[in-house]
Amino acid sequence: MKTLIKNIKELLQVRDIHIDKLEGSEMKNLPVIQNAYLLIENDNIKDYGSMMDCPSETAIDKVIDATGQTVLPTWVDSHTHLVYAGNRELEFVDRINGLSYEEIFERGGGILNSAKKLQETSEDDLYQQSSKRLEEIIKQGTGAVEIKSGYGLTLESELKMLRVIKRLKENYPVAIKATFLGAHAFPTKYKDNHQGYIDLLINEMIPAIAQENLANYIDAFLETGYFSVAETEKIMQAGQKYGLTPKIHVNQFTAIGGIKSCVENGALSVDHLEVVTEEDIEALKGSKTMPVALPTCSFFISIPYTPARKLLDAGLPLAIASDSNPGTTPSGNMNFVVATACIKMRMTPEEAINAATINGAYAMEVGTDYGSITKGKKASLIITKPLNSFYELPYAFGSNLIDKVILNGELQ
Numbered sequence: 001m002k003t004l005i006k007n008i009k010e011l012l013q014v015r016d017i018h019i020d021k022l023e024g025s026e027m028k029n030l031p032v033i034q035n036a037y038l039l040i041e042n043d044n045i046k047d048y049g050s051m052m053d054c055p056s057e058t059a060i061d062k063v064i065d066a067t068g069q070t071v072l073p074t075w076v077d078s079h080t081h082l083v084y085a086g087n088r089e090l091e092f093v094d095r096i097n098g099l100s101y102e103e104i105f106e107r108g109g110g111i112l113n114s115a116k117k118l119q120e121t122s123e124d125d126l127y128q129q130s131s132k133r134l135e136e137i138i139k140q141g142t143g144a145v146e147i148k149s150g151y152g153l154t155l156e157s158e159l160k161m162l163r164v165i166k167r168l169k170e171n172y173p174v175a176i177k178a179t180f181l182g183a184h185a186f187p188t189k190y191k192d193n194h195q196g197y198i199d200l201l202i203n204e205m206i207p208a209i210a211q212e213n214l215a216n217y218i219d220a221f222l223e224t225g226y227f228s229v230a231e232t233e234k235i236m237q238a239g240q241k242y243g244l245t246p247k248i249h250v251n252q253f254t255a256i257g258g259i260k261s262c263v264e265n266g267a268l269s270v271d272h273l274e275v276v277t278e279e280d281i282e283a284l285k286g287s288k289t290m291p292v293a294l295p296t297c298s299f300f301i302s303i304p305y306t307p308a309r310k311l312l313d314a315g316l317p318l319a320i321a322s323d324s325n326p327g328t329t330p331s332g333n334m335n336f337v338v339a340t341a342c343i344k345m346r347m348t349p350e351e352a353i354n355a356a357t358i359n360g361a362y363a364m365e366v367g368t369d370y371g372s373i374t375k376g377k378k379a380s381l382i383i384t385k386p387l388n389s390f391y392e393l394p395y396a397f398g399s400n401l402i403d404k405v406i407l408n409g410e411l412q
Ligand code: NIG
Pocket: 110, 111, 114, 221, 249, 252, 297, 323, 325, 326, 327, 328, 329
């Protein structure tokens, strides 16, 4: 099956050679071919180039005319909590009325509120609720997504979440990676017995999850009032014994030395980073750990934005992701994530698109197939509505500018 997209006004993120990640000033560069074609064979990008070299249409099964339109790789959303039960709209109103995210948690709301709802929801119901959200983000141009557990907080319910993630992976043409986030919050029962919960995580949950091969990564909420540096270290090390690489929530509200510890423990990514110290930046320099910012979380709960300029000016790479979850970001719309990174974090459109494609792919290890227009990669593409230029994507932040989404060569 061959599909030809012709007359593309701008073909974005064209990389002839596979690139792992982009850092510092490299992120300003987004290669574009004007007036381009792109040829898809089965589920792969077969070829692309200037319209002057466009192949003849005789042996083509389907032709898409993209006159005036922009084509780019689908978004890679490397940090979400897309699987959850119900929502937390009452807490949203509580925050409008003056309570902070921390105060809501201290009253038994927040993560524990979502855990209670999830424990009471059947696996099938959870699958139905989550698949609606996955279908929504596919329409919004996401072609690869990482999904975390962490609203179960018991062995049974964590397994339920991870099995739902597995079913989503089997049933949708999106690349999905699963992360075990049993260390999201201490359940009430273990409030004064942290070691008891950590033992449960390490001795029962991690082995059971590994046994069923349900996760790729291990995560923890490394934060004052949640998991300490020492507690997180135990969890990262226990996960790694079972082949789960750390991807850690850290520095959302406070900087307590967590980033250095994550880097030393081989974390693939450190996520949130609304608060960043010089020591944190030094720890990240020269490491393999990708910093991941979650701008729409800052937007929704009104906390500082990750200091992107500070990180980029220090020569570091940066990825951006949605953090889609019921508490701090009830949206998985990566178009809005890109716009918010430009508007609030002063990232240029080029930097934000790089952060949401190539660098996102690094942060969930799908770079061989996703994140750029490169021959041999999956043909997972966004075709926009006619635009003046791709700058309009973040500029017109409230408009739906997507015309078509192609995933693994198939028009959605
Ligand atoms: O990434 N910060 C920790 N975890 C989630 C939100 C959890 C929640 O409030 O449900 C986050 O923002």
